[in-house]
Amino acid sequence: MKDLDLQSSTTPSADEISAQLTEAVHEHRVLPGMKVSEDEVSEIFGVGRTVVRQALQTLAHEGLLRIERNRGAFVAKPSVKDAREVFEARALLEPRTARAAAERTTETDMALLEGHIEQEHAALAAGETGRALKLSGLFHAEIARIANQATIEAFIKQLVSRSSLVIALYWQRRSAICESHAHHALLDALRRQDGDAAEDLMKGHLLDLLSQLDLRQLPDQAPSLREALKR
Amino acid sequence: MKDLDLQSSTTPSADEISAQLTEAVHEHRVLPGMKVSEDEVSEIFGVGRTVVRQALQTLAHEGLLRIERNRGAFVAKPSVKDAREVFEARALLEPRTARAAAERTTETDMALLEGHIEQEHAALAAGETGRALKLSGLFHAEIARIANQATIEAFIKQLVSRSSLVIALYWQRRSAICESHAHHALLDALRRQDGDAAEDLMKGHLLDLLSQLDLRQLPDQAPSLREALKR
DNA sequence: TAGACACAGATCGTATACAATCTAAAGGCA
DNA sequence: TGCCTTTAGATTGTATACGATCTGTGTCTA
Structure with missing residues (x-):
């Protein structure tokens, strides 16, 4: 979740934040399984967590993020x-x-x-x-x-x-x-x-x-060791 | 926005609220153009406005509600x-x-x-x-x-x-x-x-x-007098 | 040493307080 | 009277404080 685009001078809206996150996913600068912490995003964009939450919810509805209760938002990993x-x-x-x-x-x-x-x-x-x-x-x-x-x-x-x-x-x-x-x-x-x-x-x-996709492999190829060994 | 289903004894989650609102729309107990006030919903379901806002956002993403900034949420009126x-x-x-x-x-x-x-x-x-x-x-x-x-x-x-x-x-x-x-x-x-x-x-x-639809008529048939004469 | 328990830190969930904005009514002027 | 301006009320937007939950670490005991 580092090195996202620099935001405009004025405080960005929820839509602008979700748009930038979407772009980052589209460009593969943010990858499946990555954690998207509320605090982190709120600090990066200089807005309160309320706005961040709106943006994350939007992305969750579009299927880009998966929000796990009390654990946070993660970039979705389609099976x-x-x-x-x-x-x-x-x-x-x-x-x-x-x-x-x-x-x-x-x-x-x-x-x-x-x-x-x-x-x-x-x-x-x-x-x-x-x-x-x-x-x-x-x-x-x-x-x-x-x-x-x-x-x-x-x-x-x-x-x-x-x-x-x-x-x-x-x-x-x-x-x-x-x-x-x-x-x-x-x-x-x-x-x-x-x-x-x-x-x-x-x-x-x-x-x-x-x-051109290889859909034979198991979906649990993990981006991090921790993810790989969990549960 | 009256006479919705009675909710369960425990305080309902955002998903439950959006589900009940969806059902009300499906059953035509809530009609296009109707205002869905945050305070009203929050009072009906006995939860804070935060949860209500989540539910309304969900419905807006599904196209059932239209949220106008600083004005509130209204049941969508498809053109x-x-x-x-x-x-x-x-x-x-x-x-x-x-x-x-x-x-x-x-x-x-x-x-x-x-x-x-x-x-x-x-x-x-x-x-x-x-x-x-x-x-x-x-x-x-x-x-x-x-x-x-x-x-x-x-x-x-x-x-x-x-x-x-x-x-x-x-x-x-x-x-x-x-x-x-x-x-x-x-x-x-x-x-x-x-x-x-x-x-x-x-x-x-x-x-x-x-x-069986009559799609000739203009979309501005207003559900209330006030709507009809506005702007 | 291995296991279980307990505790501390961090993160998210919710409510609420305050600010910004819009709506509508009241008042003033031509 | 008619129209514009002003002002009060209501509603939404945002931040923040507090509580709940989870994760990981450290300690105690067998």
Whole structure:
């Protein structure tokens, strides 16, 4: 829980705190199983514990944190089952949403997505895999926004967040270059307003991501010795 | 915000409070636009405002409440767009989940669902439309549970909750007898482990529900005179 | 030395006090 | 009378104090 972003000069709100914590998780600067102490966060951001608690509750509702009574908040560690469920939910939501997006894309949207992909590529080239991962997630959420489906967008954002945790736990490193290509192909389909292609590409992309996870291992691979030997 | 369920003798937790409020919304005893004052809830349940705030935050995250800064919490009033989005999301999630459920149903599950339908029928016969509506929602969530998809189940529960609000706002009363039949047909499909039928039936059922809403009207139909004339 | 018990420190849970903000009514002015 | 300003009341936002619970350490005894 060290080295988070510097906050703005004014005292941050609960939403700003939860946003920064979310970003830290997305960038894998904060990893599954880590303890997120109320006092620590309150000291870092210079606010009372009341506000911190609000932020932590929000993150718990989104499935990023797990709050254990009288013990504190910990970054969630999705089980293998959780991991599968996340990608099954994404498989139901995202392909059809990508189709809808293709049929509604505007010039402005395209420019925005292009910017995203460019940044993602740059981050990957610079070795900032964390930042690349976060941008990759934003790309998926952005498609739901383009489809004009705020409700589904909120769900996808949650699923993307949990996917970050899943990737942190189950990613097998041997395959590296994957994202950029798939996102580029999707962008092309959107540009052509080709709904069929967009739906298929998204479906394939998600299957690809899933196939690059190693979901055979037990979920109790512990980030610390203490965690490993507990109970 | 009167006449909620009597709470248990011990002081209730935040989860219990949010559960009771949720039930009240599901049964249309608490309607969209209503104010949910912290002091009022804290007095009703005999707990401090801290706990009440936790409960209200939970409900806000689920989309049942809308918290306006320095003004308080109000039961959400989904716009026409929100209403459409809710049913589009359900259309993506539920049919495929019903298929999965059909392929996994056990004896125990069937008995549980039969009990649900029976109670729903009884409530409808007794004129307790609120209770019937709540049970109807539970039926949908139960199917996700049978499909062994906890993540999707959580999403469906949220969507069912919002559907209750949508129904309270946009339901046109002329069509009355609908639920029981569709749920019965679904139950049959599950019993036969007929995934195709279950998926189709669920899809049709959701379209049916949507078609029975009147989504032409403006969303600003006010529940109180004061609301109507404000700003 | 090993086990059990007890105690101290730290962390979280809840209530409450006080400040900030909004709402609405009362008063003044044109 | 009608409109703007002021002021009192109510409600929410935040911090903090206090109590409950858990974790880990130290001590006592067999």
